Amino acid sequence: MNRSTLSIQSRFESIWLDAEFVSKCGKKLDLPIIANERCGSWYVSPENLADSCYFKSTDGHNENLLYGDTLDVKDFLPPDDILSAEEAEAIKSAIPAIIDDAKQLHLDIPKLRTLLTRPIRPIFIDPSTALPTTNALSRQSHHTIACLMASNAHSAPLTAPSSSYLPGAGDDEDNWSLSLTPAQFWTHQPSLRSAASTSPAAVTETITTIIKTPETSPRSLKPATIDHTHLTIGTTALHAAPKVLQLLDPFDVIIVCNDDPGLSASQHRLVARGVEPNLIEMGLKDGKLGARVLRKRLHLVEKALMKVEARMPRILVTCSTGRDLSVGVALAIWCLFYDRGDAFIRGGTVPKAEITKVYIRERLASLTMSKPDASPSRATLQSVHAYLMPKEDGKKEERVEEWLGGVEEAKEKAKKQGETLGRFLIGSGASV
Missing domain, CATH: 3.90.190.10 (Protein tyrosine phosphatase superfamily)
Structure with a gap:
């Protein structure tokens, strides 16, 4: 992946493209759109946003699983084109432990049961899958939750130049957003689009101006x-x-x-x-x-x-x-x-x-x-x-110090070995 693909301009263009797909799904499935505040809010314009939720964006990464489900484990049938057989099996085996973790949160389960009067049935959608029809989403026997991946991980959308499309462009915003928030991104979309069509410097300058202006949307003013x-x-x-x-x-x-x-x-x-x-x-x-x-x-x-x-x-x-x-x-x-x-x-x-x-x-x-x-x-x-938890933090610092000490010891050992090798090579008349 070249540097231009990682530019903030490419990120913005990729996010706007992915947001079009999210909007299309919401309309086609006739379901409210709920964004994960960790990264999903970048892909949902305020007029399409029904509500928010919060979970760590790394929870579903391979070998870092934290999935929960109200259905029996045997009913968990993830699609083959999104999850490998190994990942699906790992998720199934992890569900009992996750349920135990959820119980420790002391959630108001009786209240949740009054809200969820039917079982939950998840469906999994990404840009490469065909959208189900609303008739297929029968809501008489269950609640349908569409787990939507906004980005196309395999190839760029047909409307995007493949050389500049960045899957998951909204991830890890701390590393690229320059303190711009998703709400500001959508509020100031016209000026950001204009800057993105000009130069990286124009984008940076526009963002600097935006973040100096306090957010005054109804949502930002609601404590x-x-x-x-x-x-x-x-x-x-x-x-x-x-x-x-x-x-x-x-x-x-x-x-x-x-x-x-x-x-x-x-x-x-x-x-x-x-x-x-x-x-x-x-x-x-x-x-x-x-x-x-x-x-x-x-x-x-x-x-x-x-x-x-x-x-x-x-x-x-x-x-x-x-x-x-x-x-x-x-x-x-x-x-x-x-x-x-x-x-x-x-x-x-x-x-x-x-x-x-x-x-x-x-x-x-x-x-x-x-x-x-x-x-x-x-x-x-x-x-x-x-x-x-200062004790836990102290233990972590001790482990870091121990690791750094080991690194320094290894460096010193390598240095001595290098000096010995150098003396040997010079003594033998070899060229280095």
């Missing part, structure tokens, strides 16, 4: 409160949206994740509506850089919340997107300062020794139920895990 708590997640655009804020109760604590000099003290007070809040400015950059620094700044949040006197404080956490850093901070707060009954712990925290990966995963799963468009990056979640 989400985690069920049974007063812990709210939103975007920094909320700080300058008085009409939206008038509908909210004043906040006791406001946590601003991003380093945003454009937010004035008066705008922070506007959020609190006359109540002097405890304002915590974390000063984080967008993207991986901010996510990695997050673990070093979470102590500011913990220290401030330890002093809160309200029995159930109203806490607002914001970041530029309302989907990444703010979600990570809210997750950390929920794990540390709320007990199993979701009561706020005043003057203390849940002991970190009691916080496990399963506990964090359970809370994240519940959080995404309250905020379906949550999309914390891998780096953000790593920072949260490192802060909440």
Whole structure:
């Protein structure tokens, strides 16, 4: 794959082509489109988006399986043209363990059963498969879920130059998006298309302009409160949206994740509506850089919340997107300062020794139920895990140090062997 295929221009063109296929599927099958916030939102324009979900984009990669199904294992019949026999068998054998993992999340299964009155039947579609007719999707005996792969992994669409088409162009956005979000990508589609037809420099310049403009779409201005708590997640655009804020109760604590000099003290007070809040400015950059620094700044949040006197404080956490850093901070707060009954712990925290990966995963799963468009990056979640489970992080650092020590030892050994070989070659008169 040449460098031009990996350019942001090629990514945009490939995403737009794949989005046309997704839109076509939604209309042909007459099904609502739900995007995976980890990467799927790039392929769905807002007018076609019914809702969002969240799962790791690596869950379905070969030898990294995390599939679940409400059907009996014997009923799992993936198509031969999408999965190899080995992968299908691996998925079947993994399902019982996955069901056990799901039970540990303490999901409200009785409630889900009232919503899913019929069994689920998945169908698998990619651009190389023929779309089933709506008659074939009988909904009398089961709920149909179309698992859709937007990209053509085998060949470029007929409307795309094969030399520039990039399958999965929306994957790993941290590595190429320059902090542009899917919502901004679709809102500013005309200007991005114009720039993409010009030059890479024009694309970069356009993105730089876009990300400096706060998102003001209805979706970006709609805050989400985690069920049974007063812990709210939103975007920094909320700080300058008085009409939206008038509908909210004043906040006791406001946590601003991003380093945003454009937010004035008066705008922070506007959020609190006359109540002097405890304002915590974390000063984080967008993207991986901010996510990695997050673990070093979470102590500011913990220290401030330890002093809160309200029995159930109203806490607002914001970041530029309302989907990444703010979600990570809210997750950390929920794990540390709320007990199993979701009561706020005043003057203390849940002991970190009691916080496990399963506990964090359970809370994240519940959080995404309250905020379906949550999309914390891998780096953000790593920072949260490192802060909440310092012993595990310390063990990881020890393993890294041990590995680095082994590398250095190997280098030193190779160096000595090289010096010995050099002396031998010079002594024997050989030419090197």
